[in-house]
Amino acid sequence: LIILTSVLLFSGCISGVKKVKYEPLIEINSSLVTVDNVEVFQTKKPLKSYQEIGVLSYRAGTAEKYIDVISYFRQKAASLGADGVIIMGTSSGPSIVTGNALATMTDYRAVAIRYK
Numbered sequence: 001l002i003i004l005t006s007v008l009l010f011s012g013c014i015s016g017v018k019k020v021k022y023e024p025l026i027e028i029n030s031s032l033v034t035v036d037n038v039e040v041f042q043t044k045k046p047l048k049s050y051q052e053i054g055v056l057s058y059r060a061g062t063a064e065k066y067i068d069v070i071s072y073f074r075q076k077a078a079s080l081g082a083d084g085v086i087i088m089g090t091s092s093g094p095s096i097v098t099g100n101a102l103a104t105m106t107d108y109r110a111v112a113i114r115y116k
Helices: 002-011 066-080
Strands: 021-024 039-041 050-060 084-098 101-115
Touching: 039 066, 050 066, 050 084, 066 084, 066 101
Parallel strands: 039 084
Antiparallel strands: 021 050, 050 101, 084 101
């Protein structure tokens, strides 16, 4: 069972949005926001004035795609009432041996924002 759980976790088979961690920066009252309305900023910050409401983090398995991680961030941000996420970057997570291969996890970070 432990091996199966490890394989599922590291292969990305556990529901992605459930693995997104949230660290609040301020106390907020959540409002309903649809995922389609959550904007993603990667190379520049929003032009509108905004407030950072919390940090999102996600540890991706080797089978997960970048676009999926962005989708998980958007879903989590919508559930918090955020208007957007600013992608902060990635770093190498831990490496594990799976069969005959070495798999390195990738840690992603973003900031959830709300427009003022």
